[in-house]
Amino acid sequence: MHTSKAFRCTLPSGLRDDQLSNIRHWAHLHCAQSIVFRDDRGRVVFCGLKDEFRTSASFARTIRTALRRLCIDVPLRGRWCTLITPGEAI
Secondary structure, three states: OOOEEEEEEEEOOOOOHHHHHHHHHHHHHHOOEEEEEEOOOOOEEEEEEEEEEEOHHHHHHHHHHHHHHOOOOOOOOOOOEEEEOHHHHO
């Protein structure tokens, strides 16, 4: 089982700017380092670095729960959360 301290989540397009701001605020509070931006297709890309090694499934559960608590309802299907190296996150 692969683990890493860093992750990359690609959320579907359609998120409003206030929702994007809420995700940035959550990431600032819960990640050692993070970046949240829109790609050229309008999807939200969220890269983060945490303090301990975790699997992609663990990161996915954490992000899914955070989105639910922020009242952001997006369909998350397939491989939307993947592991990256800490260097890529920085």
